Amino acid sequence: MRVAVDVMGGDHGPDVVVGGLKMALEAGFLPEKLYLVGQRPSIDQALRMHGLRLEGLEIVHANEVLTMEDRPVHAVRRKPDCSIVRAMELVATAQADAVISMGNTGGIFAAATFKLGRLPGVDRGAIAAVIPTPEHAFVLVDAGANIECKPQHLVQYAVMGSVYARKVLQMERPRVGLMNVGREDGKGNELTQEAFRLLRQTHLNFVGNIEGHDLFADRVDVVVTDGFVGNVILKTCESLALAMFGMLRRELNRNVKRRLGAILASNAFRALRRRLDPEAYGGAPLLGFRGTVLKVHGSARERAWCSALLITAETLRHHVRELIAREIAAVNSVLAGQPATSASSLT
Amino acid sequence: MRVAVDVMGGDHGPDVVVGGLKMALEAGFLPEKLYLVGQRPSIDQALRMHGLRLEGLEIVHANEVLTMEDRPVHAVRRKPDCSIVRAMELVATAQADAVISMGNTGGIFAAATFKLGRLPGVDRGAIAAVIPTPEHAFVLVDAGANIECKPQHLVQYAVMGSVYARKVLQMERPRVGLMNVGREDGKGNELTQEAFRLLRQTHLNFVGNIEGHDLFADRVDVVVTDGFVGNVILKTCESLALAMFGMLRRELNRNVKRRLGAILASNAFRALRRRLDPEAYGGAPLLGFRGTVLKVHGSARERAWCSALLITAETLRHHVRELIAREIAAVNSVLAGQPATSASSLT
Numbered sequence: 001m002r003v004a005v006d007v008m009g010g011d012h013g014p015d016v017v018v019g020g021l022k023m024a025l026e027a028g029f030l031p032e033k034l035y036l037v038g039q040r041p042s043i044d045q046a047l048r049m050h051g052l053r054l055e056g057l058e059i060v061h062a063n064e065v066l067t068m069e070d071r072p073v074h075a076v077r078r079k080p081d082c083s084i085v086r087a088m089e090l091v092a093t094a095q096a097d098a099v100i101s102m103g104n105t106g107g108i109f110a111a112a113t114f115k116l117g118r119l120p121g122v123d124r125g126a127i128a129a130v131i132p133t134p135e136h137a138f139v140l141v142d143a144g145a146n147i148e149c150k151p152q153h154l155v156q157y158a159v160m161g162s163v164y165a166r167k168v169l170q171m172e173r174p175r176v177g178l179m180n181v182g183r184e185d186g187k188g189n190e191l192t193q194e195a196f197r198l199l200r201q202t203h204l205n206f207v208g209n210i211e212g213h214d215l216f217a218d219r220v221d222v223v224v225t226d227g228f229v230g231n232v233i234l235k236t237c238e239s240l241a242l243a244m245f246g247m248l249r250r251e252l253n254r255n256v257k258r259r260l261g262a263i264l265a266s267n268a269f270r271a272l273r274r275r276l277d278p279e280a281y282g283g284a285p286l287l288g289f290r291g292t293v294l295k296v297h298g299s300a301r302e303r304a305w306c307s308a309l310l311i312t313a314e315t316l317r318h319h320v321r322e323l324i325a326r327e328i329a330a331v332n333s334v335l336a337g338q339p340a341t342s343a344s345s346l347t
Numbered sequence: 348m349r350v351a352v353d354v355m356g357g358d359h360g361p362d363v364v365v366g367g368l369k370m371a372l373e374a375g376f377l378p379e380k381l382y383l384v385g386q387r388p389s390i391d392q393a394l395r396m397h398g399l400r401l402e403g404l405e406i407v408h409a410n411e412v413l414t415m416e417d418r419p420v421h422a423v424r425r426k427p428d429c430s431i432v433r434a435m436e437l438v439a440t441a442q443a444d445a446v447i448s449m450g451n452t453g454g455i456f457a458a459a460t461f462k463l464g465r466l467p468g469v470d471r472g473a474i475a476a477v478i479p480t481p482e483h484a485f486v487l488v489d490a491g492a493n494i495e496c497k498p499q500h501l502v503q504y505a506v507m508g509s510v511y512a513r514k515v516l517q518m519e520r521p522r523v524g525l526m527n528v529g530r531e532d533g534k535g536n537e538l539t540q541e542a543f544r545l546l547r548q549t550h551l552n553f554v555g556n557i558e559g560h561d562l563f564a565d566r567v568d569v570v571v572t573d574g575f576v577g578n579v580i581l582k583t584c585e586s587l588a589l590a591m592f593g594m595l596r597r598e599l600n601r602n603v604k605r606r607l608g609a610i611l612a613s614n615a616f617r618a619l620r621r622r623l624d625p626e627a628y629g630g631a632p633l634l635g636f637r638g639t640v641l642k643v644h645g646s647a648r649e650r651a652w653c654s655a656l657l658i659t660a661e662t663l664r665h666h667v668r669e670l671i672a673r674e675i676a677a678v679n680s681v682l683a684g685q686p687a688t689s690a691s692s693l694t
Binding site for chain 2: 241252
């Protein structure tokens with residue numbers, strides 16, 4: 001297992017990455033090769049600060065950083081020496097198997113597209129977000145990469161999300177739902193109606209149309225939608241959860257009695273926060289590329305980095321990329337009306 | 348003020364409607380005429396039970412009910428004697444000014460379309476949902492009526508939502524945001540890019556593109572989107588809020604210490620629930636029709652019905668329907684490239 005970590009572009013710099021790496025190593029993360037890609041002096045300093053020495057660790061110097069202001073596609077072309085491009089090149093040249101980055105999502109996606117390319121049979125790469133629920137979590141694909149989609153793209157998202165849910169989140173037979181405005185067959189716009197028809201022909205555990213009410217009610221494990229709607233769902237959930245915690249805090253601070261109650265019940269609030277923390281799932285995987293790619297939140301701290309490294313190890317250990325390629329080929333041939341390789345042999 | 352109330356089709360029957368009416372009358376609701384539309388025996392019984400007598404109250408018997416199973420457009424045509432159709436007819440024949448119903452949303456929308464028709468200049472009626480936030484609330488249009496929209500429809504939703512926010516929710520200069528996948532100009536799909544261009548030409552307080560993160564962060568008062576995305580936002584928020592309350596309850600019940608804390612802080616939880624209760628805003632107005640229409644939640648209880656009656660009175664008092672017709676005419680003429688009547692004179 002060889003992992004390239006782009007240490008630039010986050011809110012907290014390489015320090016937290018190295019801190020998270022230390023936690024992951026203690027938790028059993030054991031890479032043959034680990035590249036830290038970014039500005040060498042600050043990486044050196046972070047390693048010294050944490051007193052970290054690791055066999056197989058290599059610093060790959062990259063002078064530039066892709067910032068939030070850069071227009072992704074342009075930047076990837078104009079900044080050949082930026083850390084995310086360098087990290088992708090390590091995978092493209094078969095020196096590494098996976099890239100982890102906390103940079104600008106659009107930039108990571110563009111770098112993956114240009115440097116790695118898509119798996120054979122995959123029409124569009126996708127971003128998957130893992131969103132916690134009271135019972136477990138669901139995988140939302142596409143969470144914002146492609147805002148205009150065709151029905152067959154949604155089918156491919158369903159395949160990729162299912163593989164990820166099965167292998168990385170250990171869901172046995174993930175329930176795939178098509179995001180729609182109601183549960184009845186025939187609901188929705190042209191895109192969802194045709195995607196519905198196609199999804200029924202696949203080997204997936206397709207449970208049909210779902211609506212917003214189903215998301216947190218343990219009815220679905222993989223939520224399939226175009227990147228516009230997926231982006232809206234992801235950010236709306238983040239915004240509402242934050243607002244509710246804020247309101248609760250404000251209400252609990254209104255008087256002494258409530259503050260006392262809050263102190264006694266503080267573990268409950270902490271547990272709720274932990275339960276809803278998407279960082280437990282490491283980050284958002286970019287699916288469908290010729291390499292394993294994980295996007296980590298820009299505000300990630302040590303614990304999140306530790307999760308990201310462990311999740312990447314799981315993704316590689318279970319050959320998620322290869323499985324996706326095989327299942328996409330099977331589904332493509334079913335949809336093309338040709339006899340498919342037996343889907344059941346794929347799981 | 349003459350209001351027709353469709354008392355059928357909810358989870359709790361006419362009892363709660365009459366209970367809510369009693370509360371509203373005590374709070375100053377004073378209709379000249381109030382029609383209770385539905386099955387006469389059960390209405391009679393509810394009135395007797397509550398000991399309610401009111402001058403100007405009239406029971407309009409309707410034998411049938413539009414159920415959740417009925418396909419709206421068919422049902423409105425095939426069940427001419429159902430309560431929602433009868434209630435709309437009272438407005439269509441100028442015997443009433445407004446309809447309130449807790450029936451199937453699609454059915455109410457279809458009945459409004461066929462029996463009332465749209466205001467001149469309005470291409471599509473819309474459903475607006477009022478969603479509470481930490482600071483106040485925002486109006487979401489369209490919340491699910493039209494799942495495929497054109498850019499000019501979004502502009503009309505913006506106009507209608509703005510009038511409602513200004514007059515009924517007392518927001519002085521409501522900030523109108525276009526739902527998108529990011530804040531930057533030029534973001535989005537064809538629909539939002541063109542709607543953005545058109546919205547900039549209107550008299551509205553258009554703040555530009557917004558994303559999910561802005562919804563609960565006090566950055567927008569009117570959220571404009573197509574009915575597919577609007578429906579997803581509305582139901583996702585309902586689902587997540589419910590899930591968070593459920594998780595919190597579960598965590599607070601785990602041990603004695605937490606339970607004690609929860610008792611001390613119980614007013615804080617109650618305040619949060621009240622703050623996030625969409626029923627405080629009476630229900631979802633259907634905008635753009637030749638009559639005032641409010642959809643009340645099927646599970647509404649007395650307090651929600653009281654809000655619905657008071658909100659309807661406000662909507663009529665402020666001539667929301669007439670204002671919408673005037674502002675739509677002004678915006679249509681701006682977009683048609685003709686000199687508009689001064690938009691500032693409209694507020």
